[in-house]
Amino acid sequence: SQTIHQWPATLVQPVGSPLSLECTVEGTSNPNLYWYRQAAGRGLQLLFYSVGIGQISSEVPQNLSASRPQDRQFILSSKKLLLSDSGFYLCAWSKYTRGANTEAFFGQGTRLTVV
Amino acid sequence: GEDVEQSLFLSVREGDSSVINCTYTDSSSTYLYWYKQEPGAGLQLLTYIFSNMDMKQDQRLTVLLNKKDKHLSLRIADTQTGDSAIYFCAESKGTGKLIFGQGTTLQVKP
Numbered sequence: 001s002q003t004i005h006q007w008p009a010t011l012v013q014p015v016g017s018p019l020s021l022e023c024t025v026e027g028t029s030n031p032n033l034y035w036y037r038q039a040a041g042r043g044l045q046l047l048f049y050s051v052g053i054g055q056i057s058s059e060v061p062q063n064l065s066a067s068r069p070q071d072r073q074f075i076l077s078s079k080k081l082l083l084s085d086s087g088f089y090l091c092a093w094s095k096y097t098r099g100a101n102t103e104a105f106f107g108q109g110t111r112l113t114v115v
Numbered sequence: 116g117e118d119v120e121q122s123l124f125l126s127v128r129e130g131d132s133s134v135i136n137c138t139y140t141d142s143s144s145t146y147l148y149w150y151k152q153e154p155g156a157g158l159q160l161l162t163y164i165f166s167n168m169d170m171k172q173d174q175r176l177t178v179l180l181n182k183k184d185k186h187l188s189l190r191i192a193d194t195q196t197g198d199s200a201i202y203f204c205a206e207s208k209g210t211g212k213l214i215f216g217q218g219t220t221l222q223v224k225p
Binding site: 006032034036043044046049090092094101102103104105106107108109111 | 121145146148150155156157158159160163165203205207212213214215216217218
């Protein structure tokens with residue numbers, strides 16, 4: 001069976017510090033990978049989307065970057081955090097097959113507070 | 116644009132039916148989804164509907180799709196306090212990318 005792991009669960013970081021959130025998927029190959037952010041009281045905003053190793057699509061301009069060094073590993077990074085980067089970050093994967101159901105499976109999320 | 120719109124809040128009494136509405140913009144979306152998020156947790160898939168269907172029923176859940184108006188709804192029969200959560204609708208783009216709405220917070224009063 002497939003599983004998705006995301007860590008850490010909570011993180012408190014000072015403004016200006018770097019960030020690295022990691023997500024790994026097990027039990028599947030060549031998944032689509034996603035990073036979403038959920039700000040307090042708001043919906044899910046798609047940040048990054050990857051269809052393969054080294055292939056990253058950025059959905060919104062921001063202070064964050066993403067990398068996919070391995071097939072089932074997706075990393076969200078920042079060189080210098082801003083207060084506005086606070087939020088709940090969710091990693092997800094899906095298996096795209098043309099014309100078929102593409103449901104996404106989510107990790108448990110990382111609560112990031114920038115102070 | 117890639118907008119999925121939902122009402123932000125719904126309050127019902129335990130035992131009543133809840134209806135959560137969603138509108139989407141991309142007529143080429145092949146699948147539409149409903150996800151549930153409990154406090155502090157990730158999202159869990161509740162149900163989905165293929166775009167050539169009008170209705171799908173799964174126990175207490177009924178999904179209605181009006182493709183002409185690009186309107187999707189989720190009806191929860193006999194709503195329970197355990198149904199209190201945020202509900203997200205999502206549409207699947209042709210490349211497999213999922214676009215989510217803002218989420219509807221469902222409050223169930225005893």
